[in-house]
Amino acid sequence: MIDQQLVKWGKSGNIIREIAEYCDEQAKIVGEDHVYNFTIGSPSIDPPARVFEVMNKLMSSVPPARLHTYAPAIGFPEVREKAAEYLEKTFGIPYRKQDVIITCGTSTCLAALTKVLLSGGGRAMTFTPYFMDYKYYAEAYGSGLTECPTTPDTFQLDLEAAEKALTSDTMMIIINSPNNPSGVVLKREGLEELARLLYKKQAEYGHPIYIVADEPYRDLVYDGQEVVFLPSIYKNTIYCYSFSKSISLPGERVGFMAFTPELDDYFDIYSAAIAVIRAFGYICVSSMWQRICIECLGETSDISIYKGNRDLLYGSLTEMGYQCVYPDGAFYLFMKTPEPDAMVPGDSFGTPGYVRIAYCVSREVIERALPVFRKLAEEYRIAR
């Protein structure tokens, strides 16, 4: 009487975690110096000092029983208000406190919104390459995920492909820019064309199509590259942000989602989101961490280190003959195979023939790995 689909999913595991665990095991056998672990997107740079300043202030000024009490399921009102104010100030859209729900990172947003938007039988769509959990959520809660291809090598939007991929049961489009796994930032022109296409298709299908903007990497861009704020070009957008990557607190699980005030069927979607969050049973986001994170909104860890890693890795690998997509943001490099060990293969991201290299590691790991990449390039005879 146990749902066998759940059993199957539970047994199938997560390829990123599995390779990471294999790395840990190998490190015990061959020594840490001989394992180059580029698997997990977990920041190696410490959080900004402000995180600990706020923590100390809270711990010395708020009585512990009050500091650690339950938060409301959707977050403390003052935390939600600060998020709304920041969004309005930064992007010019008049979000109100009630438009913001504090969540355990963007993963909760995606899981909850997928259930909300697809539980009537709808489909999700996203652009390759993409983070594998999208597919998992869409299969768990709806009728699945459509993978829409992007332009070869540059991974920008391909509007013809998008028009072909849309169907009358498409309820949500997940957009992740800067992108995991490619580091690509989507350009304004393509996004504005997509918005026009979606407005047209909404009218044609007779129901709204929602963009879910999955943006944990928004603040990790390296050369002043514009990251388009999707709610400003498409009103049916639900914006999702996480503090995990920007201020190096992935394990503390704080993020939020914001509903544009003029979202179609606002109240139905908002109410359903609250129901789903309750049904997930995590009750609330860490009371302490949500109060800390909100005071750091807009800040980042010292990302010049990631930029240095990117420049070193991209420069060296392309010089060796590897083909990589130039990453403007996030901390991933998506490289065409030959496939070295200990990296996450691209077919997990809907894009066979590539591997993801997470360069949020210490520079020393990259420096140690480069000779191995070179040796591999020579073996595969791609070296210039």
Add this chain to the structure above:
Amino acid sequence: MIDQQLVKWGKSGNIIREIAEYCDEQAKIVGEDHVYNFTIGSPSIDPPARVFEVMNKLMSSVPPARLHTYAPAIGFPEVREKAAEYLEKTFGIPYRKQDVIITCGTSTCLAALTKVLLSGGGRAMTFTPYFMDYKYYAEAYGSGLTECPTTPDTFQLDLEAAEKALTSDTMMIIINSPNNPSGVVLKREGLEELARLLYKKQAEYGHPIYIVADEPYRDLVYDGQEVVFLPSIYKNTIYCYSFSKSISLPGERVGFMAFTPELDDYFDIYSAAIAVIRAFGYICVSSMWQRICIECLGETSDISIYKGNRDLLYGSLTEMGYQCVYPDGAFYLFMKTPEPDAMVPGDSFGTPGYVRIAYCVSREVIERALPVFRKLAEEYRIAR
């Protein structure tokens, strides 16, 4: 295309939270001194010193980027191992690291296990009075919750009623002792009879029936009252614990569930639980808080304060003529109506005619409220 059942649930809200919010609003109007808020089960006693000792030690010895990195979805191996060791040492059942999953309190356990056990179409059963979210989870994920009555006034198990309430689609029995909302601790004799009944019914129905032991209040008992460890009398028990109440950290969301090694269909249930936790999208429990909490397993805040509150409140209310169930544990008093304001009505707990008074407040709130209780007793002419 939005699931209207979800919309309805989202709009319906949570009666405890709603009354609590009403209290906050009234406090602004009539002054805090005239509001006696006994609604929310959030501890007013500070966490034990050990919480902050461990926190300081972790923060000074583990580099921040490592301390706050992602935990595995089911918890750090060393945290799971410590939980297993504690359970074995304390209760004599040979739990292994792999039997333990770290969760966001027992709420996640209940939500996840309800989905796992009922998604094949099964029903849950629990004993009145009970915590309202059980019903919510059972309706969200399965075919609903059967409310089995207990003995009048004492709220102990009524085995005849239990035998009548069981049906062939009953897959899980949720047992919450010490009980929210009554504070009652279930006696060994009744539980052992129940275990015998369930073994019989399992054989009759041809499928396992699982007990989910919801035990956030296990360590909050006041007079050396025995709290039976259910896995020791019924092997198909999944044990759920939370640090929220025992060490006053409800907002930091740490608990765990433990599967008895000899559970029927162990691997199916365990795999499905992992799938469901992934589908909920909270990824992991706070990396910092799970490492802190596990070092405090078995400790409590200074519960002599709750005991003092209970003695004062129970003694005073019964002296005034109110009828209350004597609570051996937790920090709730379940009192027969007349219904004063600002308490949570018993029909939300499947038991009309009662109100729940959460006495995890400061003693001063109780002292201020007693004259109001007395006045009310006089109005209702129940005063002795």
